[in-house]
Amino acid sequence: MSFQPLISHRYPNETLIYHGYLGCSPLYPSVAISIRTLATYRQYHQTCPQFSIQAQCKALCHLHNVGLLMCHNLYAYDVYLEILHHVDRRLNEVRKCNTPNWRILNACPCCSYKLDEEAPQVIDRLFSINGNNSLKRWASLTYGLTPRVDPRQARSDYWVDRVTVDKFKDTVRRSEDDWEDQVAKPVEPELTFNCTERWRNAGPEQRKKMFAVFDESGIFVATCWHRFVLLMCDMVRSGELAKYPLALMSQLLSVFGANASCAYDIGCAFSKTLGNSSLGPLAQSLNLRMMVGAFHGHAHNRRCQLDWHPMYIEGTGLTEGEGCEHVFSSSNELAQGTRHTSRFH
Ligand SMILES: [Zn+2]
Numbered sequence: 001m002s003f004q005p006l007i008s009h010r011y012p013n014e015t016l017i018y019h020g021y022l023g024c025s026p027l028y029p030s031v032a033i034s035i036r037t038l039a040t041y042r043q044y045h046q047t048c049p050q051f052s053i054q055a056q057c058k059a060l061c062h063l064h065n066v067g068l069l070m071c072h073n074l075y076a077y078d079v080y081l082e083i084l085h086h087v088d089r090r091l092n093e094v095r096k097c098n099t100p101n102w103r104i105l106n107a108c109p110c111c112s113y114k115l116d117e118e119a120p121q122v123i124d125r126l127f128s129i130n131g132n133n134s135l136k137r138w139a140s141l142t143y144g145l146t147p148r149v150d151p152r153q154a155r156s157d158y159w160v161d162r163v164t165v166d167k168f169k170d171t172v173r174r175s176e177d178d179w180e181d182q183v184a185k186p187v188e189p190e191l192t193f194n195c196t197e198r199w200r201n202a203g204p205e206q207r208k209k210m211f212a213v214f215d216e217s218g219i220f221v222a223t224c225w226h227r228f229v230l231l232m233c234d235m236v237r238s239g240e241l242a243k244y245p246l247a248l249m250s251q252l253l254s255v256f257g258a259n260a261s262c263a264y265d266i267g268c269a270f271s272k273t274l275g276n277s278s279l280g281p282l283a284q285s286l287n288l289r290m291m292v293g294a295f296h297g298h299a300h301n302r303r304c305q306l307d308w309h310p311m312y313i314e315g316t317g318l319t320e321g322e323g324c325e326h327v328f329s330s331s332n333e334l335a336q337g338t339r340h341t342s343r344f345h
């Protein structure tokens, strides 16, 4: 069966939607699915990410006693999401919510709302970053299959694309070299600041391997203090390389400006990488404060905690700096649905 890409300018097309039903092929549909069914599935999927579109298709097949609804339903759901995307886009235009970085600046009311004459805070914006390996996707080549061509790109401003991420690839290598030199220096045992050696994520780039059978090997996200997702990117055929946090950090620093603070499970070691990267001067001029979240911080040694644990950093209040973990506890539920999807999905 050949797959035609859905072409957005084909709808809203009077041949596609009649009486609240969405035709399942662009020109001569023989099957139609009600908008209400698609809207219901979307909400089921948001509240129960394990409930995949394939499971929904099978349920519909049983209900109607047919066995061929799989592709129809997938297409119809794609078109439905496309329609919602355009509705959102037009609404955002009217509401003037489409300016650059609007979502990062306004996603969280607690972070972004300023009172008149509010006293300046020691830390103006507090966010956390981290990677997670649950949302992997198998490379089709693993099965000897040719990957299905799907030219669609993610259009959400959540995503930092691969090209932008890779701009930080080379700036990292130089800093990693410096870093290894520092680790190799002999030091007093009780003064050893050994997080770099203890944590795989903090180690040199060449040690951060990932199984070659996966194309995307996970996600790297930035969340605000209150667990709103600010940015994310795919980790591609690799472990948690420094280019991922650097790419996100670059955008966040330029948006948030001075006096931001960032928690990262290897914040102690990463601050050195950041300082040696092309972002180093900017981070320093904006007074960025790195820290290690409270949950991860207790696995670092005592000397590290004194410098990097939020408990000892003024302005952190009661935050534990682990917003990403809260996001992952939800995104992990999506994992079984991403293994065999197309890159776009
Ligand atoms: Zn540490």
Ligand SMILES: [Zn+2]
Binding pocket: 108, 109, 110, 111, 112, 224, 225, 226, 227, 228
């Ligand atoms: Zn917030």
